[in-house]
Amino acid sequence: MRKRVAIFLPALPGGGAERVMLNLAAGFTARGHAVDLVLAKAEGAYLSAVPPSVRLIELNLRKIAMFRTLTSLPALMHYLRTERPDALLSGLHANIIAVWGVLFSGRRQRLAISEHSTFSRQAGESPVWYGKVMHRLVRRFYPAANEIIAVSEGVADDLSWATGIARARIRVIYNPIITPEIEAKAREPLEHPWFLPGEPPVVLAIGRLAAEKDFGLLIRAFAKVRRDSEARLLILGEGEKRTELEALIHSLNLERDAQLPGFVENPYSYMAGASMVVLSSRREGLPTVLVEALHCATPVIATDCPSGPREILEKGRYGQLVPVGDVDAMARAMRVVLSGAVHLPPRRCLERYQLEPIVSQYESILLGA
Secondary structure, eight states: OOOEEEEEESOOOSOHHHHHHHHHHHHHHHTTOEEEEEESSOOSTTGGGSOTTSEEEEOOSSSOGGGHHHHTHHHHHHHHHHHOOSEEEEEGGGHHHHHHHHHHHOOOOEEEEEEOSOHHHHHHTSOHHHHHHHHHHHHHHGGGSSEEEESSHHHHHHHHHHHOOOGGGEEEOOOOOBOHHHHHHHTSOOOOGGGSTTOOOEEEEESOSSGGGOHHHHHHHHHHHHTTSOOEEEEEOOOTTHHHHHHHHHHTTOTTTEEEEEOOSOOHHHHHHSSEEEEOOSOOSSOHHHHHHHHTTOOEEEEOOSSSHHHHTTTTTTSEEEOTTOHHHHHHHHHHHHTTOOOOOOGGGGGGGBHHHHHHHHHHHHHOO
């Protein structure tokens, strides 16, 4: 039976969590359901990637960015009352607003909220007042949802520990990362000159240029590697730390060997051609890029941050884990991969991130299918 699912997000910047939600939206429509992608603001790098089968709804047009998701509450309530979706799925900074929207609209559709990052670290990196407010709001209102979903065991454990929400109340569903689209896009030709035959190996990183990604660590580690090895560094993504990272590259005299090309629509051909993919984050939830790189048969290195890398790499069995913030350890790990000493996982180890079985789990939770 055809049902309507609403997915509520702040916007669509080029992050892994947003890509995951788009994968879910496509998965629901492929099963015959109607999907509304409800955004506080219709902006971001992934806006052009919204499937044509998904209806895009923007709640806010002229509000101050910092409060945009909060001020979208009246419009969300109106949407729920008039469109009457069968279920609502929210993620990222939209979860509290989603709970309020359902409670205050008088509608009682099923609500699932998804946590994509380690709550304690995220709150700790925010202003003190904001962290305290969010702690109280999450503790009070998350249990009002029908389902609380965490994208990894580490995220679930942290959320329970930090807020006092019973661990049994939090369900773990891994992200739907592996789709047929990845394999097709990984085979697309790549015209970047650094990937031509005979060129030095490329160290690749992908993510928003933000503090929590700690690309400064990666650049400093690469500078150490570059002293004795021929290699290049490419960081795909956009964000508020661009100017700072460009200055660091200049100060280390790496302009010829390190580039920040910005956001690219197809990172998979870069993954397939790179010698390694490196994650340098201070915190994560379930880093999409590691699974995608392994699926492209590319070696990976990751900081052992909370949470996700240790789960994905099975405690370092399928990729190197290095301490968070350790430049020397990251440089040593990069040298190991450049030497050819890598061990990739068998394909069956990545099955838990495939789209179809994960869509089935969400379909069961949201629609009782």
